[in-house]
Amino acid sequence: MEAVSKQRSLLLGAAGLVVVTWLFLSRRKKKRQLRRVGEVSQLFLYPVKSCRGIALEEAECREYGLKNGPLRDRHWLVVKEDKVHVSAREEPRLLLITVTADNDHLTLRAPEIGVLQIPLELPKTNAVFTCKVHGNEVQGRDCGNEASDWATNYLKSSQTYRLVYFEDKMKTRNPKNEFPLYTESGQVAYPDLAPYLVLSEASLENLNSKLEKRVSIRNFRPNVVFSGCEAFAEDTWKEIQIGSRVTMKRVIPCFRCILTTIDPDTGIINMMEPLKTLRSYRLCDTEDKKVFKSAPLFGQYYKILKRGAIRVGDPVYEITD
Numbered sequence: 001m002e003a004v005s006k007q008r009s010l011l012l013g014a015a016g017l018v019v020v021t022w023l024f025l026s027r028r029k030k031k032r033q034l035r036r037v038g039e040v041s042q043l044f045l046y047p048v049k050s051c052r053g054i055a056l057e058e059a060e061c062r063e064y065g066l067k068n069g070p071l072r073d074r075h076w077l078v079v080k081e082d083k084v085h086v087s088a089r090e091e092p093r094l095l096l097i098t099v100t101a102d103n104d105h106l107t108l109r110a111p112e113i114g115v116l117q118i119p120l121e122l123p124k125t126n127a128v129f130t131c132k133v134h135g136n137e138v139q140g141r142d143c144g145n146e147a148s149d150w151a152t153n154y155l156k157s158s159q160t161y162r163l164v165y166f167e168d169k170m171k172t173r174n175p176k177n178e179f180p181l182y183t184e185s186g187q188v189a190y191p192d193l194a195p196y197l198v199l200s201e202a203s204l205e206n207l208n209s210k211l212e213k214r215v216s217i218r219n220f221r222p223n224v225v226f227s228g229c230e231a232f233a234e235d236t237w238k239e240i241q242i243g244s245r246v247t248m249k250r251v252i253p254c255f256r257c258i259l260t261t262i263d264p265d266t267g268i269i270n271m272m273e274p275l276k277t278l279r280s281y282r283l284c285d286t287e288d289k290k291v292f293k294s295a296p297l298f299g300q301y302y303k304i305l306k307r308g309a310i311r312v313g314d315p316v317y318e319i320t321d
Contacts, residue, residue: 034241034317038228041201043312046221047106048076048163049190050088051097052264053221058311061246061304064172064188065195066223070101070120073223074190075166077140078151081159083131085190089259091155093267108150116150118143122165129164130171133190134178139171140164140190166190181291184251186303194251194301197222198234203298206231207274210281215274218264220256222299226316234300239319245308247319253284255295 044053045066059066065073078086078094088094097110105117127142142148143163151161172187179193188195199222208214217225224242226234234250241247256278262269278296283289 033320035320036315037233037237037240037318038200038226038316040224040242040310040312040314040316041227042217042222042225043310044221044223044225045071045073046223047071047073047099047101048094048097048108049074049078049085050091050094050259051099051108052095053218054099056312058309060309061196061242061248061307063195063304063307064166065191070104071099071106073195076106076143077131077133077164077166077190079129079131079140079162079164081162083129083162085131085133086161087259088262089257091157092262092269093155095262095264096267097154110154113150113154116147118147118163128170129162131164133173134192136173136175136177137171138166138173138189140166141170179252179291181288182252184249184303186251193254194303196224196248196302196304197254197299198224198226198248198250198302199299200226200229200231200234202227202229202231203234207278207298210277211274213273215260216264219260219262219274220254220299221259224302224310229316235297237318239305240302241317241319242310243308243314245306246304246310247306248302249305250300251303252301253292253297254299254301255292256298257295260298 043056043059045056045059045068046053056068059068080086097108100107104120106120108116122141129140129142130137131140141164143165147163148160151163166189172189174187175182175193182193199220204217237250239247239249256275258271261271261275278298279294282296282298284292284297
């Protein structure tokens, strides 16, 4: 009898725990609400860091960024001989290179030099380098001598450039090691800080209203562009849901540099606008200004919480407790 009584007590205890857990989760679920704040108006994927982006109608949201077919966001990278990354900050003409996927190859096209095709699946005999992006180590597989010659000749470099590709299971970067305000856990390949850069059309329009010469959304290289919200609303959302499935969390503001002053159609850098105007009204005004200094904030970095597909026209919801 004692054993039966003890077993009954254990069962009752377990049942009670299940009920308590269910009540807790139910209440928590009820607290989280969705408020529609806009919709997806544009999607951009940048296969090669600093090269021209691809406008998409739909894409998959993965841990390391957008994916469309075989193309993944910022998974190819130009590096110097010492394996330090090269961006449009140093080589503005990178912005003129268009990238597509054709017949199991990555195809690069640039003015006055012609076409380069690289296998999307590189030979495993190609060397794997330890590269540096913003001083942080990350791996990449060498795309070969033909790619190296093409990039070096196009950019008219006095040193040899190489192209590398990030593969799954390679060593990633932790943004925490690069920027003290990045407090989230996360891993990235070749993006600056986080897998997703978000910007609203209203924020761009707000900026253009203050400029003598309008600039394009392409000057700011976002992945996801929203419409139907107020200017800088993206600064205030802690978590968002896109469509019926994908959820993201805001992690840090995007602080802007001279790359925004490069004309994406000509590759000519002016070093002034729109950066000068952004500095007149978008500098950090909190205690974090000692970190951001003179870099204006425009757009927000987000990380993925729940993966899935998104498309232009999808509703965007702010998730609130």
